[in-house]
Amino acid sequence: MPELPEVETTRRGIAPYLLNRKIMKVVVREPRLRWEVPASLATELAGQTVSAIERRGKYLLLRTRKGTALIHLGMSGSLRLAVVGEPLKKHDHVDLVLASGRCLRFHDPRRFGCILWIEGDPYEHPLLAELGPEPLSHDFSAEYLLGKSEGRTTPIKTFIMDSHVVVGVGNIYANEALFAAGIDPMRKAGTMMIERCESLVREIKTVLDRAIKVGGTTLRDFVGGDGKPGYFSQTLQVYGREGQPCNNCMTPLKDSRLGGRATVYCPRCQN
DNA sequence: AGTGCGGCCTGTCCGC
DNA sequence: TGCGGACAGGCCGCAC
Known part of the structure; x- marks a missing residue:
């Protein structure tokens, strides 16, 4: 993936x-x-x-x-x-x-x-x-996300995974960024205030940035190796951890499905 | 136009 | 142990 x-x-x-x-x-x-x-x-x-x-x-x-x-x-x-x-x-x-x-x-x-x-x-x-901005570019900002989400009723997680909104946010990183930002994945996109947009944009950039840095250490694998750098080497806070305690408050993580995708979140830390 | 879902695929995992 | 079925997911294309 x-x-x-x-x-x-x-x-x-x-x-x-x-x-x-x-x-x-x-x-x-x-x-x-x-x-x-x-x-x-x-x-x-x-x-x-x-x-x-x-x-x-x-x-x-x-x-x-x-x-x-x-x-x-x-x-x-x-x-x-x-x-x-x-x-x-x-x-x-x-x-x-x-x-x-x-x-x-x-x-x-x-x-x-x-x-x-x-x-x-x-x-x-x-x-x-028709693709949206690159997540690591200045074009992907809180102001952009706020404007783009106006009036949208789709869940925020589905929204940020839409490549016409912003490219490159797959299911794993959407889950992780929403946890880090303290935002409920089911929240309607159009109810996001500027502060929430700021933290979500920041966390999306952070999680992607970190993963690229980790990937850089496995570059040698492209010759003679299996060619598969991994995000698995980074600690996942929520993805794949449904039922396990939240690393922040120990509340068991919940899971549901949004747009047919596995969604894991902390019912206490994310709202 | 926005929203949600079906479909494409095979490897992996689970229950019987 | 073997088998079948559910599941995983990016993203287009379609239906409402």
Whole structure:
């Protein structure tokens, strides 16, 4: 389940091996991802040099002069640098082969991820054009959240997980940030006052920031390892702890479902 | 327009 | 021990 910190860690991990390097060949073993891998990916990306590796939300963009490979890791995807000829693991669906003798290997058991080929400005692509601000940017502020949430009746947790509001806040970090901010996940978004917006924005930034820093220590895993940096190394206060005592007040944590997602919170500390 | 839900997938876990 | 079913979740696309 790569969340934004994992995607950013992946970006940093693969960048040194891809930047200004030529993609010699693209091998698609299993095109049936969330969307079919287009034939144009192999025909157009082969022979191109990667000019930049960017991240927008949980999307990675491999930019070339001719176009952009847009990659999403979905729920179970990962990218790693394999040595060409290295035995394939189950669900190694796509290889981007480099001249160095390595290849960027896309692995995704559940196939919720995608790899698309975009020509023209990738940020005008429908998948990217309507996305909300980056959570770690100054555009994501208490004032922004207050304005955006006005009149909205959806629960605040569902709201902050909406990529059109702010990108990159997945279920785990939504639970953690709401606990840290002392906000009830079920609270209607439109009832948030500026002070609550301030603490929620602050905690979202803090939890993501911390996770990226932890991810940075596992960068070496992108070559020869399993390519899966983890948020599990950080202490989770509520996620997966339903029924256990709140670390703040010892009240048993409650769980419910919001938008079909596991939601865990402290009934005493969060309101 | 906003809200909520179905569907895509497979690995893991649980109960029988 | 083996088996089937529930569950997990990002995010689009649809229905209300």
